[in-house]
Amino acid sequence: AQSVTQLGSHVSVSEGALVLLRCNYSSSVPPYLFWYVQYPNQGLQLLLKYTTGATLVKGINGFEAEFKKSETSFHLTKPSAHMSDAAEYFCAVSYTGGFKTIFGAGTRLFVKA
Amino acid sequence: KAGVTQTPRYLIKTRGQQVTLSCSPISGHRSVSWYQQTPGQGLQFLFEYFSETQRNKGNFPGRFSGRQFSNSRSEMNVSTLELGDSALYLCASSLYGQGENNEQFFGPGTRLTVL
Numbered sequence: 001a002q003s004v005t006q007l008g009s010h011v012s013v014s015e016g017a018l019v020l021l022r023c024n025y026s027s028s029v030p031p032y033l034f035w036y037v038q039y040p041n042q043g044l045q046l047l048l049k050y051t052t053g054a055t056l057v058k059g060i061n062g063f064e065a066e067f068k069k070s071e072t073s074f075h076l077t078k079p080s081a082h083m084s085d086a087a088e089y090f091c092a093v094s095y096t097g098g099f100k101t102i103f104g105a106g107t108r109l110f111v112k113a
Numbered sequence: 114k115a116g117v118t119q120t121p122r123y124l125i126k127t128r129g130q131q132v133t134l135s136c137s138p139i140s141g142h143r144s145v146s147w148y149q150q151t152p153g154q155g156l157q158f159l160f161e162y163f164s165e166t167q168r169n170k171g172n173f174p175g176r177f178s179g180r181q182f183s184n185s186r187s188e189m190n191v192s193t194l195e196l197g198d199s200a201l202y203l204c205a206s207s208l209y210g211q212g213e214n215n216e217q218f219f220g221p222g223t224r225l226t227v228l
Binding site (some may be wrong): 043095 | 117155156157161168169201203210211212213214215216217218219220221222
């Protein structure tokens, strides 16, 4: 069975600091991995996704994530946090032949001035 | 292209009433999924409709139901409302449906408050 674990329900960083949001997945077949972001009072929007090929995936707003099969991880990073990055971030997994996308519990990112 | 639209955006109901929420997907998308989002439970999958057929269902009681019309618009109904049904209800559309490497496009949600 597929599952997603996001470590840390809340992460706080200072403006300009590195952002690291952790995501580990469990899948018996090659996964497709996603990061979505939800700004206050809005729906989710796709930040980036991993399908096949290059393991380092670049997304919008300067975010990137690296697929590490050996660690079953897909952590999201951004070199320098901006106040506008404050939001909730969701990691998600799906797979070939499946008709379901499984979302993690979410990590709320706080950015301090 | 217009995004996913949900109506109404805000709704206040009392216990025991029923409610219907509406979702219009992106033009050409055949899949509509519904999610319930609460602070305590996070994002929980309700069901997915693809070309008017329910393709997948989450673990919610039968009070929660949905349907999809031939133009792909979808409605979700909750009968006999309970206080615990207060939540943000999100709708997401997709060209090919959930799963695989398909991106879902989310609407802004309907905030339901049950008093």
